Amino acid sequence: MPKKTTDAIVVHCIDFRLQEYLNHWLLENIGPGNYDRVSLAGGVFDLEAIFKQVEISERLHEIKKVVFINHEDCGAYGEAGTKERHEADLRAAREKIRKYYSHIDIELHYLSLAGEFEGVL
Numbered sequence: 001m002p003k004k005t006t007d008a009i010v011v012h013c014i015d016f017r018l019q020e021y022l023n024h025w026l027l028e029n030i031g032p033g034n035y036d037r038v039s040l041a042g043g044v045f046d047l048e049a050i051f052k053q054v055e056i057s058e059r060l061h062e063i064k065k066v067v068f069i070n071h072e073d074c075g076a077y078g079e080a081g082t083k084e085r086h087e088a089d090l091r092a093a094r095e096k097i098r099k100y101y102s103h104i105d106i107e108l109h110y111l112s113l114a115g116e117f118e119g120v121l
């Protein structure tokens, strides 16, 4: 029987400039082939859309962890995309997931254009 569950869902932006960093970081930190992956412009920008994906991932794959990654200079945010705004949106996303799935761990990261991952508390 093929495996039916996985550890995590990862959500990040579509931006081509970051994909190499994301691939490398995910391999190091989540492992190969061990997560559901959502690539959507703005990362958690469209929280309703993201929430639906988490819902499906949880239902089908019994995930234990959610990883949200927003990034510097995100075109989906435009001028409004300050670091503070990204952090606020990431925290709001965490609150929403927590409300519905209290058993799931949630990790937040802010990714710079230079490829540095910074945890958001």
Ligand SMILES: [Zn+2]
Pocket (backbone or CB within 6 Å): 013, 014, 015, 041, 042, 043, 071, 073, 074, 075, 076
């Ligand atoms: Zn972006």
